[in-house]
Amino acid sequence: MEKEQLKQQLKKQLVEFLNLTNTKPEDIADDQPLFGDGLGLDSIDSIEMIVLLSREYGITIQDPKEGRKVLVDINTMADYIEKHRTK
Amino acid sequence: MLYIHQHTCISPQQTFNDIQLESLRESVDNKLKAFEPAYEGIPQGILRRMGKAVRMGVGAAIPILKNTPAIDGIIIGTANGGLEDCIKFLNQIIDYEEGLLTPGNFVQSTPNAIAAQLGLMTKNKSYNITHVHRGLAFETALIDAAMMAKENPGKNYLLGAVDEISSYNFNIDYLDGWYKKEPVSNKDLYGSQTPASIAGEGASMFLVNSNPQGASAFVKGIKTIHSQDEEFIIQEFKKFIQSHFPANQKPDILLTGENGDSRLLKYYSAVELILSGTNVLRYKHMCGEYPTTSSFACWLSCRLLEQQQIPGHMNKKIADNLPVKSIVIYNNYKGLQHSLAILSLP
Numbered sequence: 382m383e384k385e386q387l388k389q390q391l392k393k394q395l396v397e398f399l400n401l402t403n404t405k406p407e408d409i410a411d412d413q414p415l416f417g418d419g420l421g422l423d424s425i426d427s428i429e430m431i432v433l434l435s436r437e438y439g440i441t442i443q444d445p446k447e448g449r450k451v452l453v454d455i456n457t458m459a460d461y462i463e464k465h466r467t468k
Numbered sequence: 469m470l471y472i473h474q475h476t477c478i479s480p481q482q483t484f485n486d487i488q489l490e491s492l493r494e495s496v497d498n499k500l501k502a503f504e505p506a507y508e509g510i511p512q513g514i515l516r517r518m519g520k521a522v523r524m525g526v527g528a529a530i531p532i533l534k535n536t537p538a539i540d541g542i543i544i545g546t547a548n549g550g551l552e553d554c555i556k557f558l559n560q561i562i563d564y565e566e567g568l569l570t571p572g573n574f575v576q577s578t579p580n581a582i583a584a585q586l587g588l589m590t591k592n593k594s595y596n597i598t599h600v601h602r603g604l605a606f607e608t609a610l611i612d613a614a615m616m617a618k619e620n621p622g623k624n625y626l627l628g629a630v631d632e633i634s635s636y637n638f639n640i641d642y643l644d645g646w647y648k649k650e651p652v653s654n655k656d657l658y659g660s661q662t663p664a665s666i667a668g669e670g671a672s673m674f675l676v677n678s679n680p681q682g683a684s685a686f687v688k689g690i691k692t693i694h695s696q697d698e699e700f701i702i703q704e705f706k707k708f709i710q711s712h713f714p715a716n717q718k719p720d721i722l723l724t725g726e727n728g729d730s731r732l733l734k735y736y737s738a739v740e741l742i743l744s745g746t747n748v749l750r751y752k753h754m755c756g757e758y759p760t761t762s763s764f765a766c767w768l769s770c771r772l773l774e775q776q777q778i779p780g781h782m783n784k785k786i787a788d789n790l791p792v793k794s795i796v797i798y799n800n801y802k803g804l805q806h807s808l809a810i811l812s813l814p
Contacts, residue, residue, distance in 0.1 A: 398570070400516045421513055425571055432570045 603801020668756015
């Protein structure tokens, strides 16, 4: 899968998994921070995203420090998925 | 016993914000689904995670919480809580072979999620409890609130009840014969001669305390009966009515939970006979059948006492004209859980 295609898929999955009813996938910028002032996600969302990575891409993140580096924005997530996906 | 000062309701009818009870919103596929408002006051980040039951409960409570900064307890009745989310969570366990599960559905699925969410949102660390006695969940919450108010004069309590239509409980109750097999509109509900009813949902919230000043209504008495013994139930009805109304007195209105189920008519007829000569109104064509409909009846009663206007579609038997000073509510859940409550002008 092309990187751009992966990013678009990831945005759709975030909207669906996190029930972001007022956000469209195309509204999310590749470098928009997922937490804080960006998309405004919180700690429960981070667990939802870890489950998403496991179910959809076969990626297990066990080290919280690693999670903090991955779950920054769409770019960092897509980079990590490309390198570590098992499905 | 208990004074009601504020009341809000989210139901299948237009009962929130711009209240219009004369026009009746119609059921679809034997379901009366809640007419939900825009939910101003709930942060988006919290709202998007809420299941319908939590959303309705919190949404109905917010206006009361805004008007009353000091709440000394949150007391909620619900038979099922957020059952739709609970089933999603249980299905995930199967779908993902007991692997990694998402927390959102789990957090929203417990019956006490409504009271808990209200406590969290308002940083309220006082008494916080949820009663889950199926068809008597609201009544049990009301009895709890009355005891708390009696023990703690001057304290304010948020009392309420919530239940939602979930595909799970609708299907189970449908298979068990509690929802009608043939299509029936809520507008023709009482003309139906068959067993079962139509499904409903909603949330009603009340600010209650022991202070009569400025109150909308007074809860004079409440009685719950868990029995299928018809003779015993009728005797209990008689005792309760006689203990609150001497021989020469009667309530102005009997508001019943008649629901179009031919099997349960005998109970409603018995209460109507005990209170013969009293005006009879019905409410389940407005909200459908669910375990905590008596909270909707309580909200309607507050409204009737305040407004002194009865929507025409509620009438079953009108013998006398207004004013309405006292209302007896009788509800019956599945022919097993019965409740009587008396509301009057304060």
